Structure formats: structure tokens, C-alpha cells
Amino acid sequence: MREPFVLYETRGRVAILTLNRPDTRNAIGEHADCAELVEAVERANADRSISVLVLTGLGASFSAGGNLKGMRDRDGIGPLATPADTRDNYKKGVQKIALAFAGLEIASIAAVNGHAIGLGCDIACLCDMRVASDAAKFAASFVKMGIVPGDGGAWILPRTIGYARAAEMILTGDTYTAAEAREMGLVNKVVPADQVMDEALKLADRVAANPPRAVRLAKRLLREGQHSRLTDVLELSAAFQALAHETADHKEAVEAFLDKRPPVFTGA
Template sequence: MNPFLQVERHGAVVMVRMNSPETRNALSEPGQIQEFVDLCAGLRRDQSVRAVVLTGNGKAFCAGGNIKDMQNREGIFAGSPYELRDTYRNGIQQIPLALYELDIPIIAAVNGAAIGAGLDLACMCDIRIASEKAVFAESFVKLGIVPGDGGAWLLPRIIGIPKASLMAFTGDTIGADKALEWGLVEQLCSAEELETEALELAQRIAQNPGHALRLCKRLLREGQHMRLDSLLELSAAYQSLAHHTQDHSEAVNAFVEKRKPNFKDQ
């Protein structure tokens, strides 16, 4: 069986492609979920990775859960209410815990439909850029269910409570232009240019020292639920670590000497 995630290395950037175009990259198999968890565990250990790009093969980014499995109560949708609760907790909910909490900056290159869990998956990333053909929907309510993978926490933090409520309560689909207007995505480009644009952005990010990127992302994450004074304490601790890295010294010396720095992730 072919892996769901295709992983390519481009220097300090990792490109990840969901590869089930026949299902529009639907997320319904335990193996698919485990691949995300394993990928994040490996990336966490690899200090040479400084940015990640996540996209989908085919016409969709990710269509969310497999509706045929829902209809037949198969796969991750099988079992009693108690069993389903544990299936969510031990299954798809492991993706936001692994992906959102990964310290490496992640760019979602949304090539097509990002629906339901697919939209939530894009929201787990730090930055979203999209094809002009992309569409987005927090569509759970249309199937009589609720966001089960963190969307109710993620989406309001990106576009605000009123717009997130509109999307969640109607389940309606919005186009790429509306997504840009609402701040759901940061950039639109043609379908042909999407991966190139995403990789170029990732490479710009990856030009910076890896330790600083990881600490900066962690501060941004922690700042969403900490008091200012607590965040300042954490910032001081992180800054003291950053000041004593070799890459900080190299960055300062390169700036003064007007040359390109040579970072070694040390």
C-alpha cells in the first residue's frame, strides 16, 4: 500500500503531499492519521529542518472525512458513542496535537477544496497560501455533526468569532477571494504557481537560524493562552538561550561584515 504522505526534501525545507487524489485526500484511515503523527515526531527530532510545506495531490487539498464511511458507519466512524469518542481522541485528534504543536513553521499550500477536517488541517498550519481555484468550508453542520478535530478552536483564532460562526453555522463554502479578504489565507496565486510560491516562501523562512524559528513559533503558540507577564518571562528565558547559540553570533557577525551568514543549527 502506498503511503498517504509523500515527503520530499529541498535543503532545509520539507515538502509534504497528501496523496489520495481518488478520494480528494479524504482523512478517514487510521494509517493516514498515524503517518501525520510519525511525520511530526521525525521532524521534531531533525534540527536541520527549518520549514515545512503541506499540500495535496490532485484537485483537492483535503476533503475531510470520507462520507461513504460515515454512511456505512465503517472505519473511524464505526462503533458505539463511547467507542467513537475514543476513536476521535486516539485518532484524528492526534493530528492537531502533533501538527499544530510542531515547532517548525508550516505553510499550507491549498491547491483545491479544503472542506471540513481539510479546512481544519489548513488552520493547523502557520501560514496559508492558496490557488485561485481553492474553496473552503467548515461544513460539519451540513452533515449533522460538529468540528471534531479542533476547528472550533482554530478557525476563530484566524478569522475571528463572527466569521467563524458564520462558516460553522451555515456550513457554506467560500471561494479563494473571500478567504483572502477574511484573512483565512495570506496570498493567492495561480494553480500552476502555487507550489513554486510556497517553496519560495518556505526557503525565505528557512534562511533564518533554525533555533530562532522554533523558539519564535513556540512563543507565538504560547502567547495565545498566556498572560502578558507570563509570556514576557518565557520570552526572556528563550532569549537567553538564543543569545548563546553559535548561529546568533554568526548572524551578528555576518550583518556587521555585510556578508551572507552560514548557519549550522548550533
């Protein structure tokens, strides 16, 4: 029986997704792998009790990206018999991962426990925040293999670290240490390897401590702000704010502040 590629667990308002192929450095090689990750992301998003998703990898790597053996054999999520087949293969496989993360209303954190290479790097960057092991390595190494970022990396990376840095990563294909990734804004924090999940969960708990509906609305505004005009974001902000003002959690936050007591949020 096939072992699940994505392990799913919850801790309070936090969903933890773990890539479960340590023997292949959590490489993504089959459409079933893509489908499982998409399903897990959508499951967390649909659960109104969840405010934060944490994504990590089992073993020494976060994800080595695509499976090169599958590329060579033209069997998996990459090239197939014809260019037309390959185009469709990317659209129904790895690109659905990008769309699933782009559609997230909850916050997301990548706990990068090891190497995040190619597709693995882009998946980490699809998350809102990243906590990395000091032993982690990052690379958008597609050109090194004579290909391009077919997973949407040309859209993902510039929005994470800016155009010039993204151009450097994508056009050189070079590998960067965790310290270098921190300096270029690719990760929020670098910690010793044995502290990555603890730090990621601490960050998740700080987000999850806030009113759940406000977190989801604020997250959507952040995403919209990446590609919309200021006037459009202002209009959406006013509409979202009108909704937020009517929530029970907003009223509780105001009362708790005035009463000088800790608030108790219910998600209502």
C-alpha cells in the same frame, strides 16, 4: 500493497508532505491515514536540519476532509457502534493530527492546491501560514452533515480568523472562494493554480534562511501567545532570548551585519 497516504521529501531545510489519495480528493478515512500524517509531522519536527514543513495535496484537491462513505458504514475515523466508541475513535484518530501540529516547533505552510473542506480546512488552518490556488475552496461544513467539528475546529478556526468569522464559517457551513478566504484572513496569499507550490516553497525558503534555533524558539512563542497571559509570554520570551543570545548563529548574524556580508548559519 497499500500506497502511502503521506509522501515525504526534503529540500534543504524544508520538509514537503503530500497527501496521496487524489482518487478520493485526499479524504482522510482510516486510522492509518491519521497515523501516517502524525508520523510525518513528528518526523519533520524531530529532524534538527528542518526548519519548515510544507503540506499539500496530490491532484485537484488539498483534502476533502472525512470520508462520508466511512461515516455511513460506521467504519473508519468517525462513528462506531456506540457513542462511547465514537468518542474514543475521534480522540485516537483525527484529534491526534491536531495535537501533532500544535506541538510543532518548526514553521508550517499549507500549500492549498484545491478544495479544503471540513477536516481538510482545519488541517490547513493548523499550519502557521497558507498559500492558496485561485481555484481553491474552503468550508467548515460539518453542520451541513448534521455533525460538529470533532477534530478541534472550534479551537482552530477562531485562532486563525477570529471568533466572528469562525462562527460564520462553522455555523453556516458555507463554502468560500480563495478570494473570500484571503479577504477574511484565512490565507496569506492567493496565486494561480500552477504557482501554488512555487509560492509556498519561496515562503518556506524565506523562513528557512534564518537561524534554525531562532525559528523554532520564535514559533513556540507564537503558539504560547495564543493562549497564555502576557506576563507568562514575557517570562518565556526572556528565557528563550537568553538561550538565543548564546547560539553561534546569533553571533554570526551580528558579525555578518557589522561586516556587511551575508551570514552563514549552521544551526549551532
